[in-house]
Amino acid sequence: MQDRYSRQVILPNIGEEGQKTLLKSKIAIIGCGALGTVVANNLVRAGVGKISIIDRDFVELNNLQRQILFDEDDIGIPKAVAAAEKLKRVNSDVEIEAMVKDLNHLNAEKIMSGVDLVLDGTDNMQTRFLINDVCVKSQIPWIYTAAVGTYGMMMTIVPGRTPCFRCFLPDVPEPGSLPTCDTAGVLNTIPVIIASIESTEAIKILLKENMTTNAESNLIFYDVWNNTFEKIAVMRDKRCRCCVEHKFDFLNAAKKEIITSLCGRNAIQITPAKSADISFKSLAERLKRLGEVRFNNFILVFKERDKEISLFKDGRAIIKGTDDEKAARSLYARYVGI
Structure with a gap:
């Protein structure tokens, strides 16, 4: 030491x-x-x-x-x-x-x-x-x-x-x-x-x-x-919902799939409600007929025309090329399928 x-x-x-x-x-x-x-x-x-x-x-x-x-x-x-x-x-x-x-x-x-x-x-x-x-x-x-x-x-x-x-x-x-x-x-x-x-x-x-x-x-x-x-x-708020009333609004949100717009990136992140364990090798075999695909131990990237999906092992994905949540969810369902 x-x-x-x-x-x-x-x-x-x-x-x-x-x-x-x-x-x-x-x-x-x-x-x-x-x-x-x-x-x-x-x-x-x-x-x-x-x-x-x-x-x-x-x-x-x-x-x-x-x-x-x-x-x-x-x-x-x-x-x-x-x-x-x-x-x-x-x-x-x-x-x-x-x-x-x-x-x-x-x-x-x-x-x-x-x-x-x-x-x-x-x-x-x-x-x-x-x-x-x-x-x-x-x-x-x-x-x-x-x-x-x-x-x-x-x-x-x-x-x-x-x-x-x-x-x-x-x-x-x-x-x-x-x-x-x-x-x-x-x-x-x-x-x-x-x-x-x-x-x-x-x-x-x-x-x-x-x-x-x-x-x-x-x-x-x-x-x-x-x-x-x-x-x-900064003074304590005597009516603070969190540290005074102990209402944890952000922690107690609905337990469902999370769709987040990534500011300034023209991209949507989708986090499934249940974690997965995706086989990149198997998925890459299916996707390579549809577009450009590459992967390593941590991430799979699939490109199809002007869209790009960056997929992580647990099923979370960042979809670039759109800021439309419905379009992103459709792409996720079409190519990832979970």
Whole structure:
């Protein structure tokens, strides 16, 4: 331990006992894009003992501008898998679990069960509200983080001690009301900065060094282009449906197939209500007569005219070339058949 973590152990903030605590800690990182790759890289190198990386997507060329764990050889590979393979070569002390899954109300409690902390690396509000429901219900600390354009923000949420995410934002904003990386772009320096702040807060929580209410009731906002830093006080909502009334609206959604429009991508994601175990070899044999098909251990990609289906082993699919849910469901039924 001394050699690998020597520069960290000599910090009075951590020390040998703190390092031992980190090595015994378990965290989940939800989303492995610009934010998730930075926080995963930081915490694997810091020696957090077990890290689960959950991401539904695969690496694309436009990711390489800001998602620091990936290179051109990773294009087409699930992000969680590509990240885990690199990080295992960085630190063999750490147990890294790659989960190629879409976090949703069907699996969220199981995925986050038993962890000491959940870290937000997602790119959509719906998932953050779900994370908040699970963490408040199970009393798991979590850190909200976002980055777009030239600015980023972060808020630490410790159930029972601080306001929750729905105290800050009671309901999902209207579609199109918030900027996204697809519509507003993102400078590649801001995810690194805001995710590094998130990583530091994560270490403090794991070491029980950030457990006072005042410290955790601030939304941190940083604009890297204008070099402005703000702390915005967030108060507990005494009528909050989540942390006060314990109504978990996002977790208790109807248990059915989930169809999601992927913002800015002209694509629809379909997650079946029941997980499958698809044989890519058999399916590829059937599909190759109809269009172009390729697959590896993690993903099958089928192209037919102007449509593309990226299918994962559990039956989840991303269908590119349409933003029409009915058309996407029809293509899924026609070619995948489940």
